[in-house]
Amino acid sequence: MAEGGAPVTMNDVARLAGVSTATVSRVVNGRYGVSASTIAQVRSAIERLGYESSLVATSLRRSRTNVLGLVTHSFQSYTAEVLKGVMEALRQSGFDLIVYANGDLYGTYSEGWEQRHLTRLSGTLTDGCIVLTPWGEVRSSTPVVVIDPAKDSAAPSVTADNLAGATAVVEHLLGLGHRRIGFIAGRSSLAAAWAREEGYRSALAEAGVRVDPTLIGRGDFNPESAVPLARALLDRADRPTAVFAASDGMALKTLEVAKDLGIDVPGDLSVVGFDNIPESALAEPALTTVDQSMYRLGYEAARMLKSLVSGEWEGPSHIVLPTRLVIRGSTASPARP
Amino acid sequence: MAEGGAPVTMNDVARLAGVSTATVSRVVNGRYGVSASTIAQVRSAIERLGYESSLVATSLRRSRTNVLGLVTHSFQSYTAEVLKGVMEALRQSGFDLIVYANGDLYGTYSEGWEQRHLTRLSGTLTDGCIVLTPWGEVRSSTPVVVIDPAKDSAAPSVTADNLAGATAVVEHLLGLGHRRIGFIAGRSSLAAAWAREEGYRSALAEAGVRVDPTLIGRGDFNPESAVPLARALLDRADRPTAVFAASDGMALKTLEVAKDLGIDVPGDLSVVGFDNIPESALAEPALTTVDQSMYRLGYEAARMLKSLVSGEWEGPSHIVLPTRLVIRGSTASPARP
DNA sequence: GTTGCAAACGTTATCGGTTACGTTTCCAGC
DNA sequence: GCTGGAAACGTAACCGATAACGTTTGCAAC
Numbered sequence: 227m228a229e230g231g232a233p234v235t236m237n238d239v240a241r242l243a244g245v246s247t248a249t250v251s252r253v254v255n256g257r258y259g260v261s262a263s264t265i266a267q268v269r270s271a272i273e274r275l276g277y278e279s280s281l282v283a284t285s286l287r288r289s290r291t292n293v294l295g296l297v298t299h300s301f302q303s304y305t306a307e308v309l310k311g312v313m314e315a316l317r318q319s320g321f322d323l324i325v326y327a328n329g330d331l332y333g334t335y336s337e338g339w340e341q342r343h344l345t346r347l348s349g350t351l352t353d354g355c356i357v358l359t360p361w362g363e364v365r366s367s368t369p370v371v372v373i374d375p376a377k378d379s380a381a382p383s384v385t386a387d388n389l390a391g392a393t394a395v396v397e398h399l400l401g402l403g404h405r406r407i408g409f410i411a412g413r414s415s416l417a418a419a420w421a422r423e424e425g426y427r428s429a430l431a432e433a434g435v436r437v438d439p440t441l442i443g444r445g446d447f448n449p450e451s452a453v454p455l456a457r458a459l460l461d462r463a464d465r466p467t468a469v470f471a472a473s474d475g476m477a478l479k480t481l482e483v484a485k486d487l488g489i490d491v492p493g494d495l496s497v498v499g500f501d502n503i504p505e506s507a508l509a510e511p512a513l514t515t516v517d518q519s520m521y522r523l524g525y526e527a528a529r530m531l532k533s534l535v536s537g538e539w540e541g542p543s544h545i546v547l548p549t550r551l552v553i554r555g556s557t558a559s560p561a562r563p
Numbered sequence: 564m565a566e567g568g569a570p571v572t573m574n575d576v577a578r579l580a581g582v583s584t585a586t587v588s589r590v591v592n593g594r595y596g597v598s599a600s601t602i603a604q605v606r607s608a609i610e611r612l613g614y615e616s617s618l619v620a621t622s623l624r625r626s627r628t629n630v631l632g633l634v635t636h637s638f639q640s641y642t643a644e645v646l647k648g649v650m651e652a653l654r655q656s657g658f659d660l661i662v663y664a665n666g667d668l669y670g671t672y673s674e675g676w677e678q679r680h681l682t683r684l685s686g687t688l689t690d691g692c693i694v695l696t697p698w699g700e701v702r703s704s705t706p707v708v709v710i711d712p713a714k715d716s717a718a719p720s721v722t723a724d725n726l727a728g729a730t731a732v733v734e735h736l737l738g739l740g741h742r743r744i745g746f747i748a749g750r751s752s753l754a755a756a757w758a759r760e761e762g763y764r765s766a767l768a769e770a771g772v773r774v775d776p777t778l779i780g781r782g783d784f785n786p787e788s789a790v791p792l793a794r795a796l797l798d799r800a801d802r803p804t805a806v807f808a809a810s811d812g813m814a815l816k817t818l819e820v821a822k823d824l825g826i827d828v829p830g831d832l833s834v835v836g837f838d839n840i841p842e843s844a845l846a847e848p849a850l851t852t853v854d855q856s857m858y859r860l861g862y863e864a865a866r867m868l869k870s871l872v873s874g875e876w877e878g879p880s881h882i883v884l885p886t887r888l889v890i891r892g893s894t895a896s897p898a899r900p
Numbered sequence: 901g902t903t904g905c906a907a908a909c910g911t912t913a914t915c916g917g918t919t920a921c922g923t924t925t926c927c928a929g930c
Numbered sequence: 931g932c933t934g935g936a937a938a939c940g941t942a943a944c945c946g947a948t949a950a951c952g953t954t955t956g957c958a959a960c
Contacts, residue, residue, distance in 0.1 A: 910951105922942100
């Protein structure tokens with residue numbers, strides 16, 4: 227039963243119904259020009275054989291497929307949130323969704339993955355694509371919406387207000403009395419990483435606090451990349467009283483490093499992340515972070531893409547969604563020596 | 564830049580390189596029989612045009628595509644866990660993954676979705692498919708592995724030990740002193756729902772406790788379906804001292820209903836779920852539940868499918884993975900009146 | 901100078917479905 | 931009986947890539 231024979235094609239249906247494949251195609255697509263009796267014949271043949279049109283063959287011939295694509299580098303917690311939002315936006319819209327993924331879960335991955343996948347899909351299979359956190363610029367013959375674009379990307383995009391979020395973090399830390407604040411940056415080619423660092427720098431400058439370049443570590447959003455950087459920051463004699471990591475994954479690793487070194491959080495060190503992934507609320511202590519609803523990012527991206535594909539998008543081509551500071555147990559006023 | 568012109572085809576490359584499409588194909592696929600100078604010509608043309616082979620055209624012609632599919636009804640938290648596991652298993656295996664999804668996030672969906680999607684993909688696009696929690700039996704011309712199969716499904720499958728998990732829950736509640744234990748069942752066509760209910764019944768019977776049919780509500784795994792059922796159970800004068808819901812989603816809704824009715828959990832009522840989704844640990848109180856690593860389910864399913872596609876699977880066609888009772892704050896001994 | 905053989909490359913049928921176009925059928929209108 | 935025109939349906943080209951097959955070329959052995 228599970229191992230059905232050869233797949234049923236339109237040809238099989240046509241032969242059984244005693245008509246040409248053209249007629250079957252017309253019936254399947256509800257086109258004009260088929261007699262009622264022939265329609266019944268064909269439908270019954272379809273029923274009998276359990277025929278279902280091949281997505282591949284259809285999309286090769288047709289320009290519209292009513293399938294949208296989403297290209298991602300990996301599946302992490304936030305990916306699921308994005309997908310939920312995308313699916314909600316596509317609900318009863320007549321569009322199906324194809325998610326295309328490849329490669330290492332956390333490891334290295336070859337440059338240009340987003341462009342390769344995009345090109346393979348968008349020529350034919352999909353009417354348009356969402357690209358999740360690409361590392362570089364993307365181009366496509368069909369509409370594209372980018373979530374968390376690369377720096378200087380021109381493609382339509384949806385992103386969180388990273389600048390405001392990072393500013394709020396630093397103001398929160400300054401308000402608590404911190405002056406020496408370390409920063410662990412993200413992959414520099416991403417606009418989000420750049421904006422978060424910019425928020426960190428400008429908020430400090432605004433408060434008249436000098437930016438100490440030696441307090442900035444260059445990570446790449448990969449949690450593991452934060453380990454040596456956190457260790458370097460916390461090993462110093464004049465270590466910072468607070469560390470702001472540009473992603474929750476890196477912040478959680480920083481918490482681990484602090485624990486290893488016997489540094490109490492938040493007593494001796496405050497730690498802040500960015501993203502508000504589910505794991506952050508479960509950390510010990512719970513992580514202060516910036517919430518950027520990945521669900522809404524996905525939702526807005528899908529809504530935008532839908533309109534772009536239908537050629538009826540009127541709004542701006544870059545959407546920026548608000549962020550929200552979530553204060554939890556990993557931040558406190560610095561100990562007075 | 565984002566709106567590139569017409570897609571680049573193999574024909575464009577052939578024309579620019581001054582060779583036939585056949586030669587381009589041979590170069591792309593690294594086949595024998597092309598001179599070094601021609602290879603260089605073709606490669607440079609590919610580079611210049613930014614050519615990428617069309618997944619659709621390739622899969623239509625070829626029998627092997629090195630793409631595996633996963634068909635799902637919706638994206639929920641556990642879907643992401645499964646996907647993480649699948650991707651880990653596919654890491655550096657040479658297989659890409661396509662996830663196909665459609666339809667309502669939580670709402671109704673037409674019967675037979677799994678079969679339709681499967682047929683549309685498996686004829687051509689994918690070498691094999693994983694089907695996530697289908698509602699009925701599936702058949703396909705390419706290998707299929709089902710996660711959480713329908714009852715009486717013959718297809719190769721991977722599932723958690725739902726019977727043992729449910730038994731452990733009931734024994735835990737019995738051990739705490741509960742005797743009136745309500746049950747909110749899942750979609751009855753699923754093997755998992757059946758096994759969880761069977762575990763509930765047999766554990767009670769084993770302990771000599773009569774199974775009261777009026778304490779069993781018939782849900783369908785959809786969180787919303789639990790609301791009226793929980794309300795009915797908790798509104799009764801002789802309400803149960805504990806409720807075991809067949810999924811965390813339904814258990815969390817039960818917690819909400821209890822809160823609405825002013826019933827203290829775990830003081831006046833114990834609540835247990837099944838699945839251990841991330842939200843359960845964050846609930847107030849944190850939910851006692853059964854962990855069935857969706858990550859491992861995905862991992863094992865992908866491993867099995869990979870072997871099936873390569874025709875080298877030796878193991879059993881039904882894999883059952885262990886479950887683990889996770890005791891948190893939502894269960895306690897019943898109050899003595 | 902043949903012959904033999906393999907390398908190198910082009911031609912073309914093919915996958916399954918769609919569609920432009922052509923052909924046949926049927927009936928109303930004169 | 932003839933014409934016009936629309937409805938009904940088949941034929942074949944086509945989408946992009948692959949692979950079986952045929953053809954040409956290059957080179958070594960006899």
